[in-house]
Amino acid sequence: MIDNPVLEVLRGRRSIRRYKAEAPSNEVVETIARAGQQAPFAGQFGSVLLSRKREKNPFSAPLLFTVCADLHRMERIMEKRDWRWMMNDMFSLLFAVQDAAYMAENMVVAAESLGLGSCFLGGTAYQADRIAREYKLPERVFPLVQLAMGYPDEDPPVRPRYPVSFTLFEDEYPSLSDEDVSDAMAAMDDGYIAQEYYQRMNHKIPLEHGREETFTFADYGWTEHMCRKWGQWLPESAALMEQFEKRGFHLTPPQSTG
Secondary structure, three states: OOOOHHHHHHHOOOEOOOEOOOOOOHHHHHHHHHHHHOOOOOOOOEEEEEEOOOOOOHHHOOEEEEEEEEOHHHHHHHHHOOOOOOOOHHHHHHHHHHHHHHHHHHHHHHHHHOOOEEEEEOOHHHHHHHHHHHHOOOOOEEEEEEEEEEOEOOOOOOOOOOOHHHOOOOOOOOOOOHHHHHHHHHHHHHHHHHOOHHHHHOOOOOOOOOOOOOOOOOOOOHHHHHHHHHOOOOOOOHHHHHHHHHOOOOOOOOOOOO
16 A cells, blocks of 8 residues: 555644653644644634633543634624625534534644644534633534544554555445445454454443343444434434524524414
8 A cells, every 4th residue: 555654644643542641842842733724614614712721621531622613703804895695504503513524624634744642522412602702702603523632641552444445435335235334344353352452341231111232342443432322312313403503504404373
């Protein structure tokens, strides 16, 4: 496979949850933020919050970035030009989420190239109201994802990925055979079990709905972990929709009073 310094950074990326005491300099922070700004965008709908409060940050990370889907700034620009936002919130938010996601990934890659590590915090959206109060966010700014970041104080292995053949589909989406699915599952599960990933954490997601536990750490791999997550958690979207509403994004039609 082709190799170069950029590809080495991308293929070597790991989630880091232990950080050294050394705090990245202001120049490093600005460099990472600037790299985020250079990501592709629909309307520069990504903005970034920063906390250096290590005692409060997840994993005691020296930096905690919160990447936001942000329509507030463009609305202010439109006011200056005597325009009013008319695009529906669902489509607007879709663009803003894309912009913020691209920005976050650029920041992670930039940080890795400077010797830093990071960890994405994917549950940020459910904390949106709390984060908004903490950072005094105006409406139409939605915290999408957080990034704990700093100099790594651990050296975990790179986690497995699906085979490229299970990801790259040319011309049309294939009919996945049982063998295709089994091969992809084995690539993930064998890798995680060999690294003793869940065993080291001593963690299996508890089973609900009367399912009986039959797995040990010898066979509890990534696919079982993911199935328990996507197959048991958060079946209703009401709590998340409430977070969007509180941030000024109205994704459901108003209830008829007639």
